[in-house]
Amino acid sequence: xxxxxxxxxxxxxEIKNPTQISTEDLIAIILGHGSKxxxxxxxxxxxxxxxxxxxxxxxxxxxxxxxxxxxxxxxxQIISALELGRRFKxxxxxxxxxxxxxxxxxxxxxxxxxxxxADDSIILAFTSPxxxxxxxYEEHIQKLEGKIEYWTRKEVSYDFYRTFxxxxxxxxxxxxxxxxxxxxxxxxxxxxxxxVPLPFHFTGWMEEIGWQFKEDIIWxxxxxxxxxxGVLMQHPYPGYYxxxxxxxxxxxxxxxxxxxxxxxxxxxxxxxxxxxxxxxxRDYQGELSKNVWKIPPVAPQQNLHPCPFPEELAKRIIQxxxxxxxxxxxxxxxxxxxxxxxEKLGRKHIGIDTQEKYVQYAIERLNQITK
Numbered sequence: 001x002x003x004x005x006x007x008x009x010x011x012x013x014e015i016k017n018p019t020q021i022s023t024e025d026l027i028a029i030i031l032g033h034g035s036k037x038x039x040x041x042x043x044x045x046x047x048x049x050x051x052x053x054x055x056x057x058x059x060x061x062x063x064x065x066x067x068x069x070x071x072x073x074x075x076x077q078i079i080s081a082l083e084l085g086r087r088f089k090x091x092x093x094x095x096x097x098x099x100x101x102x103x104x105x106x107x108x109x110x111x112x113x114x115x116x117x118a119d120d121s122i123i124l125a126f127t128s129p130x131x132x133x134x135x136x137y138e139e140h141i142q143k144l145e146g147k148i149e150y151w152t153r154k155e156v157s158y159d160f161y162r163t164f165x166x167x168x169x170x171x172x173x174x175x176x177x178x179x180x181x182x183x184x185x186x187x188x189x190x191x192x193x194x195x196v197p198l199p200f201h202f203t204g205w206m207e208e209i210g211w212q213f214k215e216d217i218i219w220x221x222x223x224x225x226x227x228x229x230g231v232l233m234q235h236p237y238p239g240y241y242x243x244x245x246x247x248x249x250x251x252x253x254x255x256x257x258x259x260x261x262x263x264x265x266x267x268x269x270x271x272x273x274x275x276x277x278x279x280x281x282r283d284y285q286g287e288l289s290k291n292v293w294k295i296p297p298v299a300p301q302q303n304l305h306p307c308p309f310p311e312e313l314a315k316r317i318i319q320x321x322x323x324x325x326x327x328x329x330x331x332x333x334x335x336x337x338x339x340x341x342x343e344k345l346g347r348k349h350i351g352i353d354t355q356e357k358y359v360q361y362a363i364e365r366l367n368q369i370t371k
């Protein structure tokens with residue numbers, strides 16, 4: 001294919017310096033067009049040049065809104081389109097697979113990586129997806145590398161976020177075995193003075209895909225990081241109650257099987273399999289028999305990742321929803337908590353993440369337990 005016949009996004013993959021992208025191609029990339037940069041947003045020359053200069057940096061709604069004719073809605077559309085362009089670039093990059101222990105760590109977009117996995121082949125998925133825009137992972141990496149002192153949250157439209165998640169959980173649905181489980185750790189998120197009920201929206205999104213809701217488990221952390229409860233201390237009157245946030249949700253979904261007797265993960269197991277995987281019930285009548293689990297969070301100095309769930313949480317999910325030698329997948333693997341626990345518990349495992357820093361860290365940690 002010659003250069004002239006290539007589409008703008010294909011050209012983008014070959015251009016390391018954003019300033020070399022023509023204005024027509026740049027607008028086409030922003031708007032998601034295939035070959036012609038029809039300026040449907042009526043972007044000014046100054047705005048196009050600003051976007052070109054800052055393609056590799058954070059572009060905020062506030063900054064875009066400073067340009068004439070660009071309001072909040074249009075700014076969000078532009079930012080979401082740019083994010084889609086970045087995601088497109090990631091999916092075109094070579095997926096890197098690192099085999100280790102009983103499983104593998106994959107660097108790349110999970111949407112692309114899952115395409116190589118066979119239908120109905122995995123028993124359990126356990127993950128914690130991005131909580132909307134609560135963490136800016138790219139800037140967190142820059143902070144770890146000493147390039148910036150603080151990371152800041154970036155603007156991500158909720159519609160884009162919903163599409164981003166549903167596309168990936170649709171692909172996950174394809175590879176989970178009927179009767180198998182998709183377990184997701186997720187939490188409400190605060191943004192611009194609003195507390196977004198993300199777990200409740202997420203449940204509806206999953207049901208639209210075909211996942212069947214099974215359980216809601218509350219992960220209770222022992223210590224609050226916020227000071228919300230202090231408001232009532234300062235104003236001890238009705239209407240000033242804001243409880244400190246110490247809980248996250250662990251939502252359990254199942255991929256329905258065609259036959260009722262096969263709508264589980266044990267109908268095909270031998271008696272020997274069941275005996276080998278028998279769960280120790282000595283502590284079951286206490287906390288484990290209830291849907292509120294009190295588990296301390298991971299201390300910041302214990303893990304490079306900004307928001308890992310504790311290994312104990314992964315351990316319970318993997319023991320309750322899979323058998324030894326089953327495959328467990330984490331499509332937003334981060335520092336590899338799911339992979340590490342799966343390895344310890346005799347499961348095969350697949351972890352996928354886009355960030356090279358996290359992938360290498362997960363590999364280093366797995367190497368420590370597989371030597």
